[in-house]
Amino acid sequence: MEDEEQLRSFMFLMTYLLLKRRRDVTSADAQRRSEIQRRIRHRQYFFQRQRRMLMMMIAGGIRSNVRIRTRPWTTTPSTDWWERVVMTEFQPSDWLDKFRMSRETFFYLCEKLRPRLARQDTSFRLALPVEKRVAVALWRLASNIEYRTISTLFGVGKSTVCRCVRDMCHAIVALLSSTYLRSPNEQELEDSAQLFLSHWGFPHCVAALTTLHTAIITPSNNASDYANPAGWLSVLSQVAVSGRGQFWDVCASFPGGTDPADIFQNSSLWATAAEGGLSPAHPPVFMGNPLRYVLLGEPCYPLQSWLMKAYPEEKGRRASHAGLAEPQRLFNRGLARGLRVAEEALLRLRARWQCLSKRNDCGLDVVPTMILACCILHNVCESHGDDFKTEWQVEVSEAESPQPGHKLLLPTSTDQSHAEEVRQLFCDYFEQHNN
Known part of the structure; x- marks a missing residue:
């Protein structure tokens, strides 16, 4: 009896296990069939979407061909305008007007930026060529017109225009700063000194310092810090300009209300000049004395043995009765002439890239990089000998934000005591040449 009972229990257990195994196999098969059907539906949806996109592209191409035959080139579709008009029909004057540089410089710039701007095609769209990305960004920098207008012109989205501007500015700063925005070597210092004199x-000067205010939209935080002496909101930049009218050093991104002297004293240019980095190892002779090359600065900067600024003159009185001796007045006039190289360089910069002369509606995270990129592009165009059209300056003079001036400050505690002796040497020079 016991054997039969054990056999019956064993048979029951085996039957249960077999039924459970059968249910598990059936459930696994059902799940596998469900997954296969889900993948089939996903693949069908994917292919249908690709087919719809292809049909839209074909339909868009047909409509474009129709419009090409019925409209003048100024209103042709953007793709045709870029590929046919710009790339094949633009004359040298057109390249200067629209891109502010020659055709040769444009393609030189594209090749230099290609490592950072080249993109790969995807399954859904073709990547914009590097040349078109650069053209979109240059058009924005040169004209400062709305993204929507550029979007319509080039046949790309507004977000694409914004991305092209941002990417190109970052690429210029990353790839071209070491070549076009760097400290000069000894030969370049000597050449700049000769240009300042001639x-x-x-004499004996290698660079002029000045400031640039770029108008901005109202920031979300600390808006009052960006109000400059003229009363409008701006980002303040400090620039050093060589005798060739090119930028050697640029410090951007400071609020418009910042004291320029604070920017300069905390800049790398101050440390380099104070340590003699802007003069040969053996200082050249000036007025019978070995003297390092000097910089010329605005009245707001502190007087240093290597940084000359004007003697303060009393307001409201004629220069001949301002309490200054004749050599000092001659020095002030000579320094004003020397500072004109920086004024003209900034004028050419703002005239060529009008995003710096009109109110810039980009975010504060982009504006400083844009300023640096424009300064580098200025140096690229100047070094390649690209023409500069005088009518561009008229547009700058009509800009809504003229540059504010800085006050002529009295001597301060930051002035070097022996710097006055150096300034007196320049007074003697101008008096000697005046006689």
Whole structure:
């Protein structure tokens, strides 16, 4: 009896296990069939979407061909305008007007930026060529017109225009700064000193310092810090300009209400010049004394043995009765002539890239990089000898945000005591040449 009972229990257990195994196999098969059907539906949806996109592209091409035959080139579709008009029909004057540089410089720039701007095609769209990305960004920098207008012109989305501008500015700063925005070597220092003497009449000088205010939209935080002396909101930049009218050093991104002297004293240019980095190892002789090359600065900067600024003159009185001796007045006039190289460089910069002369509606995270990129592009165009059209300056003079001036400050505690002796040497020079 016991054997039969054990056999019956064993048979029951085996039957249960077999039934459970059968249910598991059936459930696994059902799940596998469900997954296969889900993948089939997903693949069908994917292919249908690709087919719809292809049909839209074909339909868009047909409509474009129709419009090409019925409209003048100024209103042709954007793709045709770029591929046919710009790339094949633009004359040299057109390249200067629209892109502010020659055709040769444009393609030189594209090749230099290609490592950072080239993109791969995807299954859904073709990547914009590097040349078109650069053209979109240059059009924005040169004209400062709305993204929507550029979007319509080039046949790309507004977000694409914004991305092209941002990417190109970052690429220019990353790839071209070491070549076009760097400290000069000894030969370049000597050349700049010769140009300051021959073109601007100021001796023993290699660079002029000045400031640039770029108008911005109201920031979300600390808006009052960006109000400059003229009362409008801006980002303040400090630039050093060589005798060739090119930028050697640029410090951007400071609020418009910042004291320029604070920017300069905390910049790498201050440390380099104070340590003699802007003069040969053996200082050249000036007025019978070995003297390092000097910089010329605005009245707001502190007087240093290597940084000359004007003697303060009393307001409201004629220069001949301002309490200054004749050599000091001659020095002030000579320094004003020397500073003109920086004024003209900034004028050419703002005239060529009008995003710096009109109110810039980009975010504060983009504006400083844009300023640096424009300064580098200025150096690229100047070094390649690209023409500069005088009518561009008229547009700058009509800009809504003229540059504010800085006050002529009295001597301060930051002035070097022996710097006055150096300034007196320049007074003697101008008096000697005046006689």
